[in-house]
Amino acid sequence: MDSPHQHELQTAIAAVQRAAHLSKAVLAAAGDRVSHIAKDDHSPVTVADFAVQALLTAALTAAFPGDAFVGEETADDLRANPALLDRVWTVLKEVAADTDLAESDGAPQIPDSPERLCTLVDRAGLGVPGTGRVWVFDPIDGTQTFLRGEIYAINACLLVDGEQTVAVVGLPNLSPQATYPVTDQSVDPDPKGGSILYGVRGRGAFRRPLAGPAGLVGDRLPRHEGTPEKLRFVTSTAAGSSSPGVNEKVAARLGMEYPGNDLLGWVPRWATLAMGYANVTVWAYARRERQGKIWDHAGAMLLFEEVGGKVTDVDGKAPDLKVGRKMVSNYGWVAAPPGIHGRVLETVREVLREGGQGHLLR
Known part of the structure; x- marks a missing residue:
């Protein structure tokens, strides 16, 4: 894709790839014992939520230090629960040491201490949107389905003066060859499978496999007709x-x-x-x-x-x-x-x- 936001797009794709790899690793390691606590709205928050938000914020802060960030989580629970903080910190170090990631995007950018981890989580978790450049993250969208090993997503968006400009969505468990209907149980049987969708305003939207280098060009998604003959919900x-x-x-x-x-x-x-x-x-x-x-x-x-x-x-x-x-x-x-x-x-x-x-x- 030829775009004036090519650097932002490639950086976000690489970060979402790492995040997807991390989320899968957390799930595989936990098995039937996925660690979670309860938020005020009673939804589960996993180690992956905090680790992914820290990883995304670290990677994009390093590339674009002047940008603002908005994310779902704050570091309050990490500071209140040393065991949880240690687990998140350990997961990030394991991702940084994983040589399998070098093929796609080089050494992952991670915080250099648990204290920096909390600072990065809060940089997004306490952020608010507005004018200028603002990155918005959902570290794990569909936490309940994530806990069940079903379909979930990692969402990253660059807003410029409130306008959606760059979008990268990781779907770690959804095959690029999925067929209708797609449900929470439409899980890619390939443990190394999954999809990434990406797009830049005015440049179209694309789909590619999750694996592979960040610069791998995906397939352009076809446009919807103005008045479709068949409606699908x-x-x-x-x-x-x-x-x-x-x-x-x-x-x-x-x-x-x-x-x-x-x-x-x-x-x-x-x-x-x-x-x-x-x-x-x-x-x-x-x-x-x-x-x-x-x-x-x-x-x-x-x-x-x-x-x-x-x-x-x-x-x-x-x-x-x-x-x-x-x-x-x-x-x-x-x-x-x-x-x-x-x-x-x-x-x-x-x-x-x-x-x-x-x-x-x-």
């Missing part, structure tokens, strides 16, 4: 934050198989849209005050836009990625090719009104 039947029954009713009215593709993590859902396994997704939170988190969407949704997709919220507004760590200016999501997006949007709004949930709309 991607949703999550496991995530419980969408208004009850909305997704099923929307799918039925639009003649889509339900659930179609079924993935817990938002990043794998956006990736599935980009790869063409699906061309429609909707999400209407059960409460208006629920908002998406920037790391679940930034970059991954750009990949869908780069294959011709249109993304708005349920009010028809474009994503606002400058307002904070939570996307407080947007309510829910509607994504589809441009020729059908308006129909999908109005169907979602009709279903909400008819179900007595019109108060959620603006």
Whole structure:
């Protein structure tokens, strides 16, 4: 890909490759005993979450020291739990010593001490988006599926003045040859398999194997037609934050198989849209005050836009990625090719009104 952001793209691909390698190694070493603690929202946080965020921040700080960072995790739990900090530090040292990574991207950049590790985690974990250059990370999207050895993602995005500019998504367990429907159980049987999706605004989106040098050119993902003949859905039947029954009713009215593709993590859902396994997704939170988190969407949704997709919220507004760590200016999501997006949007709004949930709309 010829792009003015080639350096950023190659650096991010190399970092995501290392992160994917690390995440697989943590899972393989833990077996049935994956270490985790509980966050305030009761979701599991693994050694891999902290180690991946530290690794991504270290690599991109070294390459772009003037950039800002936003990531999901803070180092509070690491500082409060010396055993957990030691485990994360040990994992990072093991990755740095792994000669298998030299073929793809040279010696991994890692923090030089546990204290520096915490500082790097916090550099992203306490960061907020805004103007200028901001890297956004989701170290492990789909932590529950990661713990089960299923589909999860590593998401990295460069925002420039709030605009998605560079996107790299690692899918360590999803084969480049996956077939419809893609679900959390669509695991690549090759332990060295997996995929990377990447894109730069205005330059298209691409898919390549996870393994291989960072400069390996992927296959350009085909663009979605303006008005597709067949609609395919991607949703999550496991995530419980969408208004009850909305997704099923929307799918039925639009003649889509339900659930179609079924993935817990938002990043794998956006990736599935980009790869063409699906061309429609909707999400209407059960409460208006629920908002998406920037790391679940930034970059991954750009990949869908780069294959011709249109993304708005349920009010028809474009994503606002400058307002904070939570996307407080947007309510829910509607994504589809441009020729059908308006129909999908109005169907979602009709279903909400008819179900007595019109108060959620603006």
